[in-house]
Amino acid sequence: DQQVKQNSPSLSVQEGRISILNCDYTNSMFDYFLWYKKYPAEGPTFLISISSIKDKNEDGRFTVFLNKSAKHLSLHIVPSQPGDSAVYFCAAMGGSQGNLIFGKGTKLSVKP
Amino acid sequence: DAGVIQSPRHEVTEMGQEVTLRCKPISGHNSLFWYRQTMMRGLELLIYFNNNVPIDDSGMPEDRFSAKMPNASFSTLKIQPSEPRDSAVYFCASSVDRGQNYGYTFGSGTRLTVV
Numbered sequence: 137d138q139q140v141k142q143n144s145p146s147l148s149v150q151e152g153r154i155s156i157l158n159c160d161y162t163n164s165m166f167d168y169f170l171w172y173k174k175y176p177a178e179g180p181t182f183l184i185s186i187s188s189i190k191d192k193n194e195d196g197r198f199t200v201f202l203n204k205s206a207k208h209l210s211l212h213i214v215p216s217q218p219g220d221s222a223v224y225f226c227a228a229m230g231g232s233q234g235n236l237i238f239g240k241g242t243k244l245s246v247k248p
Numbered sequence: 249d250a251g252v253i254q255s256p257r258h259e260v261t262e263m264g265q266e267v268t269l270r271c272k273p274i275s276g277h278n279s280l281f282w283y284r285q286t287m288m289r290g291l292e293l294l295i296y297f298n299n300n301v302p303i304d305d306s307g308m309p310e311d312r313f314s315a316k317m318p319n320a321s322f323s324t325l326k327i328q329p330s331e332p333r334d335s336a337v338y339f340c341a342s343s344v345d346r347g348q349n350y351g352y353t354f355g356s357g358t359r360l361t362v363v
Contacts, residue, residue, distance in 0.1 A: 225290075
């Protein structure tokens with residue numbers, strides 16, 4: 137059973153517009169959530185995180201929103217740039233999980 | 249810092265052969281993780297170490313897989329004998345403790361092909 141789900145395998149957005157990537161989780165004991173970005177032939181790189189005691193964290197063009205009651209988080213990228221084209225992974229940890237559990241990723245394409 | 253270093257970057261081997269993947273974590277990081285990425289299952293944890301001690305190996309597929317961390321600067325993942333279904337990208341990652349604030353730092357991965 138997947139504890140972290142990213143239901144959209146891909147997303148295409150025009151340069152300058154907002155990209156919204158979504159993630160759902162099932163384990164209410166998760167207390168930290170992270171987003172990673174991955175380019176081809178490279179390892180995932182950490183992008184932004186949020187603690188379960190917050191509902192929003194912002195870092196430049198990237199903002200993560202957490203809705204604990206819905207067990208849902210989202211990553212907003214504004215404005216989107218062609219260099220943002222990559223696979224984005226949502227990950228969570230907490231409870232009995234001493235390690236990060238990853239979703240399967242969403243491939244974002246930002247078109248010029 | 250050179251980051252997490254994995255070797256080799258690519259490995260092609262015949263079914264039944266032994267394969268050894270290597271990882272050098274970031275100096276000062278005390279947790280090390282081995283993940284496997286496949287199309288079907290995404291990124292799945294195989295095993296993780298804290299202070300060189302294996303903490304959770306429940307993700308190791310079967311006895312053909314083994315991992316060691318003899319010291320804080322080196323870890324290996326061994327598959328013996330290898331099978332075609334082991335073909336995947338294997339990532340090593342390291343972090344300070346849980347890594348909740350800054351996440352894990354991943355290596356570039358080893359792409360394993362078993363023919």
